[in-house]
Amino acid sequence: MAVDHPSGIDEIPEPSSSRRELLPRTVVVIGAGPSGLAAARELERAGHRVTVLEEQDAVAGKCRSVDVDGRAYDLGGHICTNQYVRTAELVTELDVETERTSRYRVIDAAGATASRQAMAFLRDTEAFGRYRALREREFPRIAEPGLAHSARALSAPVGRWLADHGLESMADSFGTGWTAAGYGHLDDGVPALYFVKYAEMTGLLTPGSGLLGHEGAFTVVGGFGALWGRVADELKDVRCAVRVTSVERRPDGVRVHTDSGPVEADDLVLAVPLDRVLAVLDATEEERDLAARIRTHAYHTTLATAPGLPADAFYFLAAHTASRASRGHCVSYHHRYPDTEVRTFYSYGRPEDVSTLLADDVAGLGGRLAEVHLERAWAFMPHFAGADLAAGALERLDALQGHNHTYHVGGLPAFELIECAVAHAQDLARRHFPTPGGTLTS
Numbered sequence: 001m002a003v004d005h006p007s008g009i010d011e012i013p014e015p016s017s018s019r020r021e022l023l024p025r026t027v028v029v030i031g032a033g034p035s036g037l038a039a040a041r042e043l044e045r046a047g048h049r050v051t052v053l054e055e056q057d058a059v060a061g062k063c064r065s066v067d068v069d070g071r072a073y074d075l076g077g078h079i080c081t082n083q084y085v086r087t088a089e090l091v092t093e094l095d096v097e098t099e100r101t102s103r104y105r106v107i108d109a110a111g112a113t114a115s116r117q118a119m120a121f122l123r124d125t126e127a128f129g130r131y132r133a134l135r136e137r138e139f140p141r142i143a144e145p146g147l148a149h150s151a152r153a154l155s156a157p158v159g160r161w162l163a164d165h166g167l168e169s170m171a172d173s174f175g176t177g178w179t180a181a182g183y184g185h186l187d188d189g190v191p192a193l194y195f196v197k198y199a200e201m202t203g204l205l206t207p208g209s210g211l212l213g214h215e216g217a218f219t220v221v222g223g224f225g226a227l228w229g230r231v232a233d234e235l236k237d238v239r240c241a242v243r244v245t246s247v248e249r250r251p252d253g254v255r256v257h258t259d260s261g262p263v264e265a266d267d268l269v270l271a272v273p274l275d276r277v278l279a280v281l282d283a284t285e286e287e288r289d290l291a292a293r294i295r296t297h298a299y300h301t302t303l304a305t306a307p308g309l310p311a312d313a314f315y316f317l318a319a320h321t322a323s324r325a326s327r328g329h330c331v332s333y334h335h336r337y338p339d340t341e342v343r344t345f346y347s348y349g350r351p352e353d354v355s356t357l358l359a360d361d362v363a364g365l366g367g368r369l370a371e372v373h374l375e376r377a378w379a380f381m382p383h384f385a386g387a388d389l390a391a392g393a394l395e396r397l398d399a400l401q402g403h404n405h406t407y408h409v410g411g412l413p414a415f416e417l418i419e420c421a422v423a424h425a426q427d428l429a430r431r432h433f434p435t436p437g438g439t440l441t442s
């Protein structure tokens with residue numbers, strides 16, 4: 001029987017015995033992006049039985065790749081840094097081929113010159129030293145999987161936090177890349193937590209040895225989607241193009257109703273942010289309240305043939321990354337294959353503005369938008385506002401793990417980067433679903 005929880009959660013009581021034999025569990029995972037697939041892989045390897053449900057016709061989520069004229073283009077996540085240890089392990093275990101990523105260049109505000117990113121912060125010994133001391137004192141666990149451990153210390157808006165700590169050179173060095181990658185503008189009030197996590201994950205603050213034989217960043221040959229396809233191929237039960245119509249959680253387990261029949265399981269892993277499944281979930285008051293606080297950025301990928309532009313690099317556009325007033329304009333583009341004119345463009349804002357402004361932005365840089373192959377809008381970077389972080393929203397989400405047989409992975413608890421999603425999902429699976437056969441003493 002469900003019992004009332006002080007915070008409004010209908011909690012399902014644990015078995016009363018103090019010594020439980022660990023039995024294989026059945027688990028349904030909703031969402032086949034990196035988080036859901038990493039969790040499912042970990043669960044299956046530990047001996048549990050897993051069904052993954054994905055609403056799209058293919059796996060990979062925001063790491064999907066598509067083919068144009070025989071070349072693979074990544075629509076979303078694909079750049080891995082020297083901090084991507086778990087991703088590199090996965091790549092090695094699945095014997096997936098990797099290659100170095102394109103170089104980065106910043107096109108100046110006038111659109112006249114392209115130069116390397118200014119990394120003055122790393123040479124600014126005073127400011128960098130101040131950052132390191134601040135990190136040690138206030139958010140020493142920032143590099144560990146998850147975000148809750150550092151949320152309260154970094155709940156201030158990033159622009160203010162950087163100014164308060166005299167870290168303007170950090171803003172100069174990381175702000176352009178941060179904005180170009182979809183995380184927001186430094187003047188839009190996103191909490192410092194996310195900026196600092198991003199900066200740490202670039203690997204530039206804590207240079208380590210490279211991974212998989214690459215000195216710098218690496219990616220998957222043939223598109224990042226291929227990695228997730230390989231993970232899914234090894235799993236026993238991954239179902240794509242399935243619509244979840246309702247989720248019922250009871251004391252003895254979970255029943256997920258879909259347009260192709262119900263799936264019963266002991267436990268449920270939500271590998272999608274709560275707000276994306278709220279309409280079908282028998283949600284508690286606590287879940288509803290947290291879901292209502294989730295924010296995302298409207299971020300877009302446009303895959304297009306556009307000759308005449310600066311080539312053979314990942315370009316950040318200084319003119320449109322400096323302020324949120326430029327929303328709608330293209331903030332970056334990637335020219336991956338020098339022998340084609342196909343590029344992936346990235347923009348924030350309303351879809352109608354993005355498609356209108358892209359042709360102008362391309363023309364402004366001396367190019368021509370010849371053919372748009374595909375446009376994709378993302379609800380990017382699920383996150384909480386500063387006031388919610390300060391009030392403990394991420395700790396509340398963590399406290400929900402296991403309640404009503406339900407677990408949460410993905411960008412909201414982990415941060416919107418592949419490595420963060422994978423590491424958090426793997427750790428959650430290892431912590432909450434031990435290998436069957438042993439005993440658990442509580």
Ligand SMILES: Cc1cc2nc3c(=O)[nH]c(=O)nc-3n(C[C@H](O)[C@H](O)[C@H](O)COP(=O)(O)OP(=O)(O)OC[C@H]3O[C@@H](n4cnc5c(N)ncnc54)[C@H](O)[C@@H]3O)c2cc1C
Pocket residue numbers: 030031032033034035036053054055056059060061062063075076077078079080181182242243244271272276277300301346378380409410411415416417418419421
């Ligand atoms: C343009 C772009 C560029 C990026 N670049 C990088 C990069 O270079 N490096 C990097 O590390 N990261 C990058 N990222 C971020 C990275 O792709 C994400 O952090 C990662 O994909 C998150 O994985 P996830 O499984 O948590 O979520 P997602 O990848 O969003 O997967 C969630 C899955 O759940 C499915 N789903 C949603 N609702 C339902 C439902 N109701 N029922 C069933 N299924 C559902 C979705 O279809 C999706 O397949 C980028 C993302 C984008 C969009």
